[in-house]
Amino acid sequence: MGFKAFAAKIFAGIVQKQINKNRFNALKLQDTTLKHLVKNAAETRFGKEHNFALIKSYEDFKINVPVSDYEDLRPYIDKITAGEEDVLWPGKPAYLAKTSGTTSGVKYIPISKESMPQHIRAARNALLNYAYETGKTDVFDGKMIFLQGSPEMYETAGIPTGRLSGIVAHHVPAYLQANRLPSFETNCIDDWEQKVDAIVDETINADMRLISGIPPWCQMYFDRLSAKTSGKKIKDIFPNFKLFVYGGVNYEPYRARIEESIGFAIDSIETYPTSEGFIAYQNSQKDRGLLLLCDAGIFYEFIPSEEFFNDNPTRISLKDIELNKNYAVILNTTAGLWGYSLGDTIKFLSKDPYLIQVTGRIKHYISAFGEHVIGEEVEQSLMAVANKYNIDIVEFTVAPQVNPTAGELPYHEWFIEFGNQLMDLKQFAAEVDVILQQKNIYYKDLITGNILQPLIVKPLKKNAFVDYMRSAGKLGGQNKVARLSNDRKIADELTKFVIN
Structure with missing residues (x-):
């Protein structure tokens, strides 16, 4: 030693x-x-x-x-x-x-x-x-x-x-x-x-x-x-x-x-x-x-994530938090940030001591049809199937396709760069979709009500996300790709990397 x-x-x-x-x-x-x-x-x-x-x-x-x-x-x-x-x-x-x-x-x-x-x-x-x-x-x-x-x-x-x-x-x-x-x-x-x-x-x-x-x-x-x-x-x-x-x-x-x-x-x-x-x-x-x-010189506040965009959301301190509930994080700091929304969502796993898990970004969600699918649901659904079949996920992002080809129902479009691909993509997408429906009842209702069709996976070429980040001037450092968006700014850029 x-x-x-x-x-x-x-x-x-x-x-x-x-x-x-x-x-x-x-x-x-x-x-x-x-x-x-x-x-x-x-x-x-x-x-x-x-x-x-x-x-x-x-x-x-x-x-x-x-x-x-x-x-x-x-x-x-x-x-x-x-x-x-x-x-x-x-x-x-x-x-x-x-x-x-x-x-x-x-x-x-x-x-x-x-x-x-x-x-x-x-x-x-x-x-x-x-x-x-x-x-x-x-x-x-x-x-x-x-x-x-x-x-x-x-x-x-x-x-x-x-x-x-x-x-x-x-x-x-x-x-x-x-x-x-x-x-x-x-x-x-x-x-x-x-x-x-x-x-x-x-x-x-x-x-x-x-x-x-x-x-x-x-x-x-x-x-x-x-x-x-x-x-x-x-x-x-x-x-x-x-x-x-x-x-x-x-x-x-x-x-x-x-x-x-x-x-x-x-x-x-x-x-x-x-x-x-x-x-x-x-x-x-x-x-x-x-x-x-x-x-650490920070006084924390929390807003239930489902209320964050309300005019008068519930706003609580640490003593009133509930376990396994998603909250938006609000900071007050010795650097002079006051009532500052960090933009992240967390949930508490324990109060003794206070242990948290980061679950996503408050603005990173898909709710083009009222489903409010969040990052945690997307990531857990994807990884459950990927781990089941030993499929390597390099990177991914999800966006709504509101205006599909004529005659098609709208859907969630998943852009995935695979390190390997060990099964049929339609089966893979179907299994991910089933788990996502289990995690989000609003999404399930839209599927069963024929408002949305099940999600569609678009496989991307090798290094697609690196090439995209390079083109956006955001390669490396602290930059990262949003896992899901309620618009198609990222999705439309990634379409050029789709494997046909």
Whole structure:
């Protein structure tokens, strides 16, 4: 055991005691967080305009602070990017995280001096929690790679600005810097494919033990490593590779292919980091639930997903949540986001401690006919059949076909890139459709009522999604394809890749 592994073992025990203390005091921590947020932001522009000085309870808070999205907060963000201080949070943000919004174009998410350490602490604790539970600390003695965006930044009104992953790269603890790959120069390469090739060259002979990133881009890295070594499995290229850390998308559609590339079912940690805050991480190899971080400078609120678009939806704090119910996540943070709809949906698997599962995006659904099919239903239906027949799903997306060929009923059109295809597509589609009907009664009613015909699968050419993302200028980094849409913007672009 090397020195870093030995030190990690000791530190993991210390951190674990604090994690256990916090996880069973979640409601108290949330009350404390709300009071801290309101008190510290009372003299900001937002705090004055929303009567923070008069807020004494969560009920007061709901009366004075509306649920918002980025467009609602944009006037305040614009003041920040124009150089104004004390707008959403005291002073100026330490950073602005630049993200690509689906409806707002480029977004600038403030990160404060108070919120930045929470991102680092959460990522550190996810690893130390794993080390404590499994006793596997030797991952800290080898090399680690984080497939991420460029760490290069520029200034906006004197505020360093860049991608979250690039900002975080500047805060990697000194004791891990020597272990970290790729180099700064390689990380700064703009073209994603050139960057992956450079990462392959830099890491192929290194003692890689931990690899982290969004699953589809990690798969690209693995594919290119394998191609450069005449088809070797990753376990043979990196014999000490022991831990895969991921986030950003549901891993299950990628799991089989990634584990096939690696050569075994590797230990993995799911994380839930966003530019707005680090929300949760998987705290046990025995459970897929993610531990909600209630001591991370975030006060959480939740809206039942079926009410989200209502004029007056139910809005609750952590103490009133119900298990196995889909909620839209609302954040209030030490970076000055208030009543902020994150856009994600989650459900709670446990209250003791509070464990969650990310189920989709609130705006990623299909309800062209009133069915309101959501991401979780689509993914579970697809993977049930794919796993049954050992079918490899590379990537997929679903959209409504409202105007089919004359004489046809409308349908849900599934664009799927297969790694292999082991059965008749019509049978495959029929079995997926049966499961989807079981999961969504509204969809079933539309099928049985002859309003919709059963779903149709369109197989796509190899690398179709990579080619699509490249054409859209969104290849690599934190970018990902929406799994389902209520329009045909993505679908119409993918039709050119359909195998006839």
